[in-house]
Amino acid sequence: MKTSIVRPHLLRPRHRLLLAVRPRNRPLSTSRPVSSSQPQGKAFNSSLALDSASNLAEASILNRSEVTNVLTAAQKGALSPIQQYQKLVQTGALRSDEHQTRIIAQLQHFHDQLITYSPPLIPDSSTQGSIISRLFSREPQTPAIPPEQVPKGLYLYGDVGTGKTMLMDLFYQTLPTSITRKRRVHFHAFMIDVHKRVHAAKAAMGYKGGDPILPVARDLANEAYVLCFDEFQVTDIADAMILRRLLENLMNHGVVCVITSNRHPDDLYKNGIQRSSFIPAIELLKTRFEVTDLDSGTDYRRIPRVLSHVYYHPLTSENRAEVDKIFTSITSDDKSDPVITNRPLMTWGRTLHVPESTSKVAKFTFADLCGNPLSAADYLEVTKQFPTVFVLDVPKMGMDKKDMARRFITFIDACYESKTKLFVTSEVPIYQVFSDESAEGNKGMSDHMRSVMDDLGLPSDIVGSSAMFTGEEEVFAFARACSRLVQMGSKEWAESAGQM
Known part of the structure; x- marks a missing residue:
């Protein structure tokens, strides 16, 4: 049939x-x-x-x-x-x-x-x-x-x-x-x-x-x-x-x-x-x-839930200090597992260096993660090794950062699949990092993007909209990433994620 x-x-x-x-x-x-x-x-x-x-x-x-x-x-x-x-x-x-x-x-x-x-x-x-x-x-x-x-x-x-x-x-x-x-x-x-x-x-x-x-x-x-x-x-x-x-x-x-x-x-x-x-x-x-x-x-x-404070914006000295305080608190519990710099992580026969980490917690800047040509395999390995990840200084991404945006979406997917606990500092609310000025007010949004975002329960007045994603798969990946970022900021996720 x-x-x-x-x-x-x-x-x-x-x-x-x-x-x-x-x-x-x-x-x-x-x-x-x-x-x-x-x-x-x-x-x-x-x-x-x-x-x-x-x-x-x-x-x-x-x-x-x-x-x-x-x-x-x-x-x-x-x-x-x-x-x-x-x-x-x-x-x-x-x-x-x-x-x-x-x-x-x-x-x-x-x-x-x-x-x-x-x-x-x-x-x-x-x-x-x-x-x-x-x-x-x-x-x-x-x-x-x-x-x-x-x-x-x-x-x-x-x-x-x-x-x-x-x-x-x-x-x-x-x-x-x-x-x-x-x-x-x-x-x-x-x-x-x-x-x-x-x-x-x-x-x-x-x-x-x-x-x-x-x-x-x-x-x-x-x-x-x-x-x-x-x-x-x-x-x-x-x-x-x-x-x-x-x-x-x-x-x-x-x-x-x-x-x-x-x-x-x-x-x-x-x-x-x-x-x-x-x-x-x-x-x-x-x-x-x-x-x-x-x-x-x-x-x-669409069931309402309380959001947990794991995303910090804008990029102020106060927010950076708050996230540093959380990182220090999490990593200071086990004296036998101190924070080390440039920890080597092997993936696909090459070495990725983690700027700061214990055996269970890693801290990167956005440039570390997405400014270099890393692949899905790299991100899967990071989330496999570290149940808690900090990502600092995430910018608002427009057409000039399309490659970085794609990598960040891949990273988010890896975090979601691995049930990673995520802490982020960003220039704008984390759900809006993919928005760009050209799409403001839905003017640059295609009918397909509008349809997909609405199907995912993500109207543009919440997450912003982006004209840099045009292909069908690109649009879906963008909307899904926004959806997952919302979920990964929930109280439920924060209390259940990051378990080894």
């Missing part, structure tokens, strides 16, 4: 922002038992259960903990996706919602299929006849298992704030303990890993060359036959060129996937360079996955 590519959320009436961005319900490493005596409030779709008469920020933290606790308990109690969802509803952490119930039913069906699914053995390259002929063959790989015997994957797409990540995490946490070859990963981090593997495979093949995708796909399939990708998107031609053959070969090895994305497959890599070469990957997603939208009708990012 052909899946409609109409995005229902675009048909919704516009709403006014309440300075709220819903955090993704991500399982934490620790949990505490849920007390039945804890107050129960109203439940909002995959959202926080809140009572309008109670303190919203405290209720947000309380109920998010309940979601986390039930998710963690699911692993111990072997709950199925439906049982897990029902338990969240019963505790008041979620409200039963017909759209999410539809997705849960699909996840349950997929879960049941995996219980009886026997993935094919992934033979080691040393046991498969001629290694040379196998590695250097350019012929399509014969499927190790007929496609009809492999469960179809799930591709969940929808607007930011509809609960895609929560549902995928719910599914992943309820996988049977017998499934040990599994992996849940942010798609950006996955592609960085893939590029590293492809580079190593090419080096191993030497000057004669060959197809590095085959051994990379084989190794990935050997590590996990259930893959969960969060925030699937294609913005880079290098990724686009790899993905079709990588996905095809993973599926030939019997790998099954759950994917979340903001876009229908037909909208991936739209207007990208050589997009025609990516079309086969789109067709693969549409034929080997159940493609379904998630539009719950409830935007739980």
